[in-house]
Amino acid sequence: MSFSARIRRTAIAGIGAATVGLVTLALTAPAQAATTAPTDAAHALHSTANPVQSDAFASRTAFNNLGLTTRQAQAVQGWLQDRYAYPGPINGELDNESWRYLQIEMTVFGTYNGPIDGIVDSDTIAALQLLLRPPIAGYQGPIDGVDSPATEAAFALYAEGLIIDSSE
DSSP states (O other), X not given: OOHHHXXXXXXXXHHHHHHHHHHHHHHHHHHHHHHOOOOHHHHHSOOOXXXXXXXXTTOXXXXXXXXXXXXXXXXXXXXXXXXXXXXXXXXXXXXXXXXXXXXXXXXXXXXXXXXXXXXOOHHHHHHHHHHTTTTTSOOOSOOSSOOOHHHHHHHHHHHHHHHHHHHO
């Protein structure tokens, strides 16, 4: 079974409930995003964000690949474009818009229930860690919302699976 088929199969169980959740999130996310500020913990996370930016989480031009290479991040953006109509560029820089669509994916999979705001905070990372558990990418570390080498390795494995699928 291909990697993307495994991901789709894993998501089927949560899609019905998540669809209702997505409608609710779509209606409430703008209000929540306006009142949600990045936490100090989010700023303290290890990041591949653009070092020129003084506030990587607030800037629309900043990105946070959580250890992914440009090629791997492009694969994730391509997946988001194919599956969730991600409208952004496939440039290998996971910016706020990329992370908004990753949050949508994690909501569909039932691992995320926070605001769809594109902020890479501890809730977003914890949801990613849940998503990356077996059978998706084999993450077996703690679900603690901390960007760790184990989280980044599993995220890279997930992205590599998307690259292999796109070449088949």
